[in-house]
Amino acid sequence: xxxxxxLIGSLMEDSxxxxxxxxxxxxxxxxxxxxxxEEGLFPHAESVAGTWRxxxxxxxxxxxxxxxxRDFDAVPELAALMADLLEEMDALRERVRRSGLG
Amino acid sequence: MQFKDYYQTLGVARDxxxxxxxxxxxxxxxxxxxxxxxESDAELRMREVNEAYAVLSDPExxxxxxxxxxxxxxxQEFRPPPDWDAGFEFSGRGYSPQETADYSDFFAELFGRMGxxxxxxRDGHAGFRIQGEDHHAKVLLDIEDALNGGTRQISLxxxxxxxxxxxxxxxRTLNVKIPKGVRAGQVxxxxxxxxxxxxxxxxxxxxxxxxxxxxxxxxAEGRDLHLTLPVAPWEAALGAIVPLDLPHGGVKVRIPExxxxxxxxxxxxxxLPGEPPGDLLLxxxxxxxxxxxxxxxxxxxxxxxxxxxxPRKQERG
Numbered sequence: 001x002x003x004x005x006x007l008i009g010s011l012m013e014d015s016x017x018x019x020x021x022x023x024x025x026x027x028x029x030x031x032x033x034x035x036x037x038e039e040g041l042f043p044h045a046e047s048v049a050g051t052w053r054x055x056x057x058x059x060x061x062x063x064x065x066x067x068x069x070r071d072f073d074a075v076p077e078l079a080a081l082m083a084d085l086l087e088e089m090d091a092l093r094e095r096v097r098r099s100g101l102g
Numbered sequence: 103m104q105f106k107d108y109y110q111t112l113g114v115a116r117d118x119x120x121x122x123x124x125x126x127x128x129x130x131x132x133x134x135x136x137x138x139x140x141e142s143d144a145e146l147r148m149r150e151v152n153e154a155y156a157v158l159s160d161p162e163x164x165x166x167x168x169x170x171x172x173x174x175x176x177x178q179e180f181r182p183p184p185d186w187d188a189g190f191e192f193s194g195r196g197y198s199p200q201e202t203a204d205y206s207d208f209f210a211e212l213f214g215r216m217g218x219x220x221x222x223x224r225d226g227h228a229g230f231r232i233q234g235e236d237h238h239a240k241v242l243l244d245i246e247d248a249l250n251g252g253t254r255q256i257s258l259x260x261x262x263x264x265x266x267x268x269x270x271x272x273x274r275t276l277n278v279k280i281p282k283g284v285r286a287g288q289v290x291x292x293x294x295x296x297x298x299x300x301x302x303x304x305x306x307x308x309x310x311x312x313x314x315x316x317x318x319x320x321x322a323e324g325r326d327l328h329l330t331l332p333v334a335p336w337e338a339a340l341g342a343i344v345p346l347d348l349p350h351g352g353v354k355v356r357i358p359e360x361x362x363x364x365x366x367x368x369x370x371x372x373x374l375p376g377e378p379p380g381d382l383l384l385x386x387x388x389x390x391x392x393x394x395x396x397x398x399x400x401x402x403x404x405x406x407x408x409x410x411x412x413p414r415k416q417e418r419g
Contacts, residue, residue: 008279024236071131
């Protein structure tokens with residue numbers, strides 16, 4: 001392997017994900033994401049000096065909500081509720097795994 | 103290439119109404135939802151179901167597929183006739199190029215041109231300068247990669263467009279430098295490694311979401327590294343200094359006198375590297391030597407006789 005074959009990436013801190021990055025990475029419109037934020041369906045997003053920034057879990061949440069809306073014609077509030085439950089389930093599964101019960 | 107019977111995948115008749123197709127899809131989407139399904143092959147089945155629905159839910163694609171599929175049997179060797187899709191216009195709604203990249207070669211062969219001649223770009227119109235789409239992928243790393251850094255080879259399936267504008271799935275192998283101290287859930291951004299741009303605009307980025315493979319000894323929680331530390335009863339009772347081999351170097355750990363199973367020792371700064379570095383958390387597990395020799399039995403019997411010890415005393419209050 002030659003040195004110039006090696007790709008050097010930059011590490012995105014959780015707070016470094018911008019609205020456009022989340023939208024592009026999850027194949028959603030920035031307008032779709034913005035509408036969901038304004039309706040309070042994206043608790044992981046925060047506005048700092050007028051710029052939205054997202055935690056790493058936003059990528060998964062955006063994908064889950066988009067799929068629920070598309071596959072089941074779920075209204076955004078229902079997709080958000082389901083995403084909340086799935087996130088809680090992820091956290092509980094992680095706790096079970098840590099405790100060695102899983 | 104084998105012919106795929108999308109009607110069979112969804113379990114509907116060839117003359118099923120759009121409503122019946124939607125209903126069948128939802129039923130299967132619920133059954134194979136990756137977050138809740140107990141089926142071992144849920145992810146694979148969901149991909150097949152999504153692929154079938156992407157075709158049968160779209161009147162344009164369904165009509166073209168029906169015309170093509172007359173007389174075909176599932177699994178039968180199949181090659182579409184040239185220009186089979188002439189006269190059909192595909193608008194490419196609903197599914198992104200990233201999602202269709204997971205679909206079968208059969209799908210890519212038939213509908214690879216969805217959305218115009220520039221799949222992967224945000225818009226297919228010529229004459230515009232549009233930056234390429236960001237792609238994302240999840241990568242599974244070993245904890246050792248995060249501790250020591252280094253270069254890992256990562257393989258991804260990506261759609262590629264040939265000179266005729268057809269999309270083929272190709273395996274792309276990248277050598278990626280893993281930043282030392284990377285944590286689960288973090289994203290590594292590789293600038294310019296996403297979809298190519300249109301009209302000379304720059305390519306999108308490739309975002310790699312980091313997850314760790316389960317490790318027999320270690321578990322990472324944020325920057326902290328957890329490890330079970332087996333100790334002998336006398337090491338726990340009397341205290342000891344024990345050597346510990348770690349992937350990023352050996353350390354000596356002091357076990358405090360009177361340590362018990364279930365207690366946790368924190369060794370500051372020996373977790374995942376970073377600013378500040380994480381801690382190493384050692385979960386103490388006292389392991390008893392077996393009473394398998396006369397000498398070992400004699401030692402246990404001496405303890406039983408001479409130590410006034412009742413481990414259940416506290417339970418009785």
